Amino acid sequence: AQSVTQLGSHVSVSEGALVLLRCNYSSSVPPYLFWYVQYPNQGLQLLLKYTTGATLVKGINGFEAEFKKSETSFHLTKPSAHMSDAAEYFCAVSDKNTDKLIFGTGTRLQVFP
């Protein structure tokens, strides 16, 4: 069975600092990996996804993530945080055999001026 672990339910950074949100997955087949962002009172918006090919994936709003099979990780990074990045971030996994997304518990990102 697939699963996702997000280390750190809350992460706080200063504006301009590096953002690092951690995600580790478990999957018996090659995974498809996703990062979603949720702003208050809104739905989940896809930031980026990895299915096959290049392991460094670039997404919207300057975010990127790297698929590391040896570490079963898909950490999300952004070089310089902006106040508007404050939101809840969810990592999710699926695979070629299923559409259903298995989500992590989420990480709330706070950005301080």
Place this chain on the structure above:
Amino acid sequence: EPEVTQTPSHQVTQMGQEVILRCVPISNHLYFYWYRQILGQKVEFLVSFYNNEISEKSEIFDDQFSVERPDGSNFTLKIRSTKLEDSAMYFCASSVKGEQYFGPGTRLTVT
């Protein structure tokens, strides 16, 4: 930009009552999903729907739940007899194939 919409945004119901949560997926999408998030917990898959039938469902999706696409635009989730533990945020999503687009959710409160 097209988006998934859900109504109502908040539904309060009494235990044992039936509720119908409504979703309007993006118009050219073919795959439809329901997820839920109990307060403080992770988002959980409930069901996927394609070509007018359920393609996959989780163990949460028992006989109390049903889904329907009654016309060309709506996708509904019905809970036949609500329990206190059904209180959650329910998200609808749709896709062509691949990226799932999520609605803003319906917060269901069962009292």
